[in-house]
Amino acid sequence: MRLTTVRTTTGTQAARLDNERLTAIDALDVGRLLKNPDWRAIAEATPVTGGLGSVHDASLAPLIPMPPKIVCVGINYADHVAEMSAPTPERPTLFAKFSRALVGPNDPIVIPAVASDAIDWEAELAVVIGSHGRHLDEPGARRAIAGYTAANDVSARDWQFATMQWLSGKTFEHTTPLGPVLVTGDEVDHAADLEIVCEVDGIVKQRSRTSHLIFTPDRLVAHVSSILTLEPGDLILTGTPNGVGWARTPPECLVAGSRVTTRIEGIGTLRNVCIVEELTTSTPPASAATTD
Amino acid sequence: MRLTTVRTTTGTQAARLDNERLTAIDALDVGRLLKNPDWRAIAEATPVTGGLGSVHDASLAPLIPMPPKIVCVGINYADHVAEMSAPTPERPTLFAKFSRALVGPNDPIVIPAVASDAIDWEAELAVVIGSHGRHLDEPGARRAIAGYTAANDVSARDWQFATMQWLSGKTFEHTTPLGPVLVTGDEVDHAADLEIVCEVDGIVKQRSRTSHLIFTPDRLVAHVSSILTLEPGDLILTGTPNGVGWARTPPECLVAGSRVTTRIEGIGTLRNVCIVEELTTSTPPASAATTD
Numbered sequence: 375m376r377l378t379t380v381r382t383t384t385g386t387q388a389a390r391l392d393n394e395r396l397t398a399i400d401a402l403d404v405g406r407l408l409k410n411p412d413w414r415a416i417a418e419a420t421p422v423t424g425g426l427g428s429v430h431d432a433s434l435a436p437l438i439p440m441p442p443k444i445v446c447v448g449i450n451y452a453d454h455v456a457e458m459s460a461p462t463p464e465r466p467t468l469f470a471k472f473s474r475a476l477v478g479p480n481d482p483i484v485i486p487a488v489a490s491d492a493i494d495w496e497a498e499l500a501v502v503i504g505s506h507g508r509h510l511d512e513p514g515a516r517r518a519i520a521g522y523t524a525a526n527d528v529s530a531r532d533w534q535f536a537t538m539q540w541l542s543g544k545t546f547e548h549t550t551p552l553g554p555v556l557v558t559g560d561e562v563d564h565a566a567d568l569e570i571v572c573e574v575d576g577i578v579k580q581r582s583r584t585s586h587l588i589f590t591p592d593r594l595v596a597h598v599s600s601i602l603t604l605e606p607g608d609l610i611l612t613g614t615p616n617g618v619g620w621a622r623t624p625p626e627c628l629v630a631g632s633r634v635t636t637r638i639e640g641i642g643t644l645r646n647v648c649i650v651e652e653l654t655t656s657t658p659p660a661s662a663a664t665t666d
Numbered sequence: 667m668r669l670t671t672v673r674t675t676t677g678t679q680a681a682r683l684d685n686e687r688l689t690a691i692d693a694l695d696v697g698r699l700l701k702n703p704d705w706r707a708i709a710e711a712t713p714v715t716g717g718l719g720s721v722h723d724a725s726l727a728p729l730i731p732m733p734p735k736i737v738c739v740g741i742n743y744a745d746h747v748a749e750m751s752a753p754t755p756e757r758p759t760l761f762a763k764f765s766r767a768l769v770g771p772n773d774p775i776v777i778p779a780v781a782s783d784a785i786d787w788e789a790e791l792a793v794v795i796g797s798h799g800r801h802l803d804e805p806g807a808r809r810a811i812a813g814y815t816a817a818n819d820v821s822a823r824d825w826q827f828a829t830m831q832w833l834s835g836k837t838f839e840h841t842t843p844l845g846p847v848l849v850t851g852d853e854v855d856h857a858a859d860l861e862i863v864c865e866v867d868g869i870v871k872q873r874s875r876t877s878h879l880i881f882t883p884d885r886l887v888a889h890v891s892s893i894l895t896l897e898p899g900d901l902i903l904t905g906t907p908n909g910v911g912w913a914r915t916p917p918e919c920l921v922a923g924s925r926v927t928t929r930i931e932g933i934g935t936l937r938n939v940c941i942v943e944e945l946t947t948s949t950p951p952a953s954a955a956t957t958d
Binding site for chain 2: 463
């Protein structure tokens with residue numbers, strides 16, 4: 375089964391995708407659908423009408439517009455470990471991203487005005503959580519996974535490495551494409567061995583397989599659940615393979631007009647063009663200030 | 667003005683605190699109150715009845731139970747920089763925390779079963795955002811601040827330092843006390859020079875002043891707003907002064923029964939006793955699995 379979140383004139387709408395036709399499901403987006411413990415039965419039982427038209431005509435939102443948590447994993451492909459000159463990790467390196475970083479699968483990637491010289495690509499398999507879970511073993515972790523999707527953890531390397539902590543360079547507004555669909559595990563053998571590719575302007579920059587992940591989705595989900603409770607709609611971005619721009623000689627980066635294509639076998643393709651942020655200030659009115 | 671979030675038999679309730687008496691405000695918690703652009707006028711206009719009783723009899727929830735973002739700042743007191751042998755930062759070191767880490771101002775701190783040997787205290791001033799803001803200058807940042815509260819960024823040092831990224835050791839479930847009240851800037855001179863103290867079992871471990879912050883609240887808010895849009899209910903934990911257990915000779919840590927008191931002048935006191943997590947698995951039912 376394939377689920378997606380479609381933009382409508384009034385907001386968004388969860389939908390099922392069957393042979394490129396979209397059928398509305400009774401939820402505003404896939405994240406809210408997953409909050410219903412019966413989400414799978416509800417989505418499966420929805421009669422296919424194709425009433426929302428072709429997916430090619432649709433405007434797709436970030437698959438999960440407001441995940442309760444976005445947990446990202448660094449250093450999780452053996453080949454990427456080598457290119458970043460990092461030691462092979464004994465446990466997952468985790469960092470976070472905020473939901474304001476997300477954009478839809480065909481939306482622009484917004485290059486921040488304050489960090490425009492070192493924007494890099496990172497194609498990633500993303501795991502979508504479908505139920506609550508804490509202290510899960512790997513079989514329990516697999517049951518907690520609703521499905522899989524694609525993301526690009528676009529990173530501002532200058533900000534990422536300006537301090538010891540990467541968050542600043544990883545969560546710029548409107549930089550992380552997510553989607554196009556959630557694919558349930560039965561359709562893709564639980565993402566055990568899918569090709570993952572990132573192209574920039576039609577040139578392949580990253581090409582690997584999810585079988586090269588150091589920590590598998592099941593293991594990552596189990597690990598994160600030892601820290602805190604996983605919830606429906608949580609995302610785990612599982613890390614990127616080798617071929618990032620930062621590690622190339624000379625280094626490469628995304629600029630205005632760069633066309634970034636992120637493709638995972640069996641899941642789908644993100645197609646995002648880079649634009650540079652127009653610097654505008656959004657400031658609270660003076661009347662919101664205290665009167666002292 | 668002082669605002670807090672009180673637990674009720676059916677959930678939570680935002681309240682105004684006047685002379686130790688609580689009056690209900692029309693919102694389920696302070697986070698939801700702040701989503702209303704007129705929150706300040708609404709809270710000020712609420713007639714004081716004290717109808718929710720004395721704050722001393724109340725069960726207080728985390729001040730903002732579900733912040734859209736929790737941004738934490740490391741290395742932000744000159745004295746703490748020295749004890750952690752870190753260089754003086756040129757820009758703020760940011761990392762994240764998820765809302766499941768939060769507990770109320772008098773709740774237990776839950777020492778994780780998987781990380782019980784290196785749990786440390788970190789008393790911190792927290793900034794609560796009251797309006798949307800992006801690319802703010804410092805005056806705009808100040809207007810975006812709803813008020814100030816106290817937090818303790820309790821950290822599992824073994825997990826924090828097991829990888830390059832601190833998130834894992836900073837976001838264990840039910841480890842971060844937050845509250846007891848939001849105090850508006852007019853009452854505390856915008857937190858410019860407040861004493862901040864952490865005691866463990868009655869012994870002072872940290873004592874500093876917010877005037878020693880390297881990056882002030884206004885500057886931090888402006889900085890974060892250069893990365894992404896701030897929203898009502900967002901939290902910025904501004905960093906901890908010297909005196910953490912990890913940097914002591916020999917190192918000290920919190921154990922079951924440790925009484926942690928976090929006090930900020932003009933804001934209030936968090937009183938939290940450490941308990942050790944009872945390891946229980948919360949696993950999705952097998953029926954939630956795919957059928958393949």
